[in-house]
Amino acid sequence: MIELxxxxxxxxxxxNLEEAESFSTKCLGLQIGEQSGKALYLRSDDRxxxxxxxEGDPADQTVxxxxxxxxxxxxxxxxxDQLGHPVHAGTPTECALRKVKTFIGFxxxxxxxxxxxxxxxxxxxxxxxxxxxxxxxxxxxxxxxTDPARDEKFWTTVCNARVSDRIGDIALMRVNAIxxxxxxxxxxxxxxxxxxxxxxxxxxxxxxxYHLSDQRVPIVFGPGRHPTSGARFLxxxxxxxxxxxxxxxxxxxxxxxxxxxxxxxxxxSSLCMWGAKSIRPR
Amino acid sequence: MSVGNLASPVPIxxxxxxxxxxxxxxxxxxxxxxxxxxxxVPNKLxxxxxxxxxxxxxxxxxxxxxxxxxxxxxxxxxxxDQAAKALARAGFSARxxxxxxCAQRFVRRALIVVDTTGNEIDLVLRPALSGRRxxxxxxxxxxxLQSVGLRSRAxxxxxxxxxxxxxxxxxxxxxxxxxxxxxKHHRVVLYPSDRxxxxxxxxxxxxxxxxxxxxxxxxxxxxxxxxxxxREPTSGQIFLRFAxxxxxxxSYSYGLxxxxxxxxxxxxxxxxSSLCEWGSECTDVTELQPxxxx
Numbered sequence: 317m318i319e320l321x322x323x324x325x326x327x328x329x330x331x332n333l334e335e336a337e338s339f340s341t342k343c344l345g346l347q348i349g350e351q352s353g354k355a356l357y358l359r360s361d362d363r364x365x366x367x368x369x370x371e372g373d374p375a376d377q378t379v380x381x382x383x384x385x386x387x388x389x390x391x392x393x394x395x396x397d398q399l400g401h402p403v404h405a406g407t408p409t410e411c412a413l414r415k416v417k418t419f420i421g422f423x424x425x426x427x428x429x430x431x432x433x434x435x436x437x438x439x440x441x442x443x444x445x446x447x448x449x450x451x452x453x454x455x456x457x458x459x460x461x462t463d464p465a466r467d468e469k470f471w472t473t474v475c476n477a478r479v480s481d482r483i484g485d486i487a488l489m490r491v492n493a494i495x496x497x498x499x500x501x502x503x504x505x506x507x508x509x510x511x512x513x514x515x516x517x518x519x520x521x522x523x524x525x526y527h528l529s530d531q532r533v534p535i536v537f538g539p540g541r542h543p544t545s546g547a548r549f550l551x552x553x554x555x556x557x558x559x560x561x562x563x564x565x566x567x568x569x570x571x572x573x574x575x576x577x578x579x580x581x582x583x584x585s586s587l588c589m590w591g592a593k594s595i596r597p598r
Numbered sequence: 599m600s601v602g603n604l605a606s607p608v609p610i611x612x613x614x615x616x617x618x619x620x621x622x623x624x625x626x627x628x629x630x631x632x633x634x635x636x637x638x639v640p641n642k643l644x645x646x647x648x649x650x651x652x653x654x655x656x657x658x659x660x661x662x663x664x665x666x667x668x669x670x671x672x673x674x675x676x677x678x679d680q681a682a683k684a685l686a687r688a689g690f691s692a693r694x695x696x697x698x699x700c701a702q703r704f705v706r707r708a709l710i711v712v713d714t715t716g717n718e719i720d721l722v723l724r725p726a727l728s729g730r731r732x733x734x735x736x737x738x739x740x741x742x743l744q745s746v747g748l749r750s751r752a753x754x755x756x757x758x759x760x761x762x763x764x765x766x767x768x769x770x771x772x773x774x775x776x777x778x779x780x781x782k783h784h785r786v787v788l789y790p791s792d793r794x795x796x797x798x799x800x801x802x803x804x805x806x807x808x809x810x811x812x813x814x815x816x817x818x819x820x821x822x823x824x825x826x827x828x829r830e831p832t833s834g835q836i837f838l839r840f841a842x843x844x845x846x847x848x849s850y851s852y853g854l855x856x857x858x859x860x861x862x863x864x865x866x867x868x869x870x871s872s873l874c875e876w877g878s879e880c881t882d883v884t885e886l887q888p889x890x891x892x
Contacts, residue, residue, distance in 0.1 A: 518806060519829065519875065519876065522827060522828075522829070522876040522877075523875070523876050523877055525876070525877075526876055526877030526878060527877060530877070539810065539827070540810070541807060541810065548806075589807065589811070590807065590810040590811050590813070590814055591810075591811055591813075591814030591815060591818070592814060
């Protein structure tokens, strides 16, 4: 079994790096860790980077997960290979671009690009936000799925993800105590559904609601509260249509042994207990 | 409820009710139960009477009243007599309510006082409680009548009335003056204005969830949100202010802070962030706009 320890980063192509930079700093509020002509590395916590925009196709999106060491990485590569998922071993140049020691890349059954990384870099300098959004760190991703049951099986049997709750057939899965690190979302093809950053307080969610509204950033869902994880949230749209989420107050699963996933109906109140309706196009 | 025994005299016990003068009580009544979610109180005297907590009523929609008024409970008979004298000395007009007027207010005795601006304030004795628990008409999470905003043409003069009654200034934002009468940050807020009246009537709700659920509830019914969801940096309360019938504004709020024992009134700058730290702004009610509250 592939043991995912934590999320590491998201890498996304963009047609307009300048716009991505402007959004990331003025709206999202991340810190620029490093910048070259072709890539922008953004920090959200004590890691050297958790989001990388690079010059390229916006559909080129990758999620990186950390695994323990090279032994585990090699075992993962063998397991994926056996299951028929072509595995790419990262070259030294590719590793440097990701600020990791080693990594492998593959696709999940829907076709989402996933990387497993060893020793992602941390930064000695503390995180200093570009605006006071209250961000405490990169926390989870939503991944599109073309077959929720098949993909849930992949993440929970090939990898070590556990289902925390389900909304209809959509699984919210954890890889550690945090309620979910991977949220599946129905989609027509592969891609990242949303990128989540945690913020300090309820106040930060609402402050950003007004701040981003003033900046004319499209708010696509919220402010609201998920009955599943208990988190207060705000979803908004960034460059190339990518949706970002701020949230606070995600439950931790304390009883790992005995926790049973709850089943929520596939209806709006399962996504927001306050009554917010998502306006994002499907 | 009162922690005011340290300072004397403090005859005020609580804000007990709001009487709203309405010309079309039926429409207002529908709003009271279907939107606000209050419980109608069937009785022989006032057809449009509503509960929000253990009290017999906290809201009365009155077709006969000329202007709105608020009810303030005074500790006892002698405190009321003392308050009456002090107010008369300070030049405030006050008259003893008739027995009919007392009955309509569900109190044993009332002194009807008018402040310098022209707001009517009933100083009442023994307002009625109900033995039956409060049963709301919808799940709005209302915990009780919490505070009122009053318009004031002369803050300093109106403040004199409240000081005589033992209310204390807890904070100011520009000239907006927050008045505490018990352990809570405020129960009455005076807003600079050019006329008399209520800026809003605020009902406490049990959680932030309740404020936000009500936010979407009123939005879905196309009820105008006057301000919010927002948060007052002075009192800490999360609020949602929305348009009620006949120009009245109602508010749901959660998280009104207790006043610390050695609290001194603070002066907040006159800017939007002193009225809402989240960034909500009010476009309809001039009293809630920083440009006006000078």
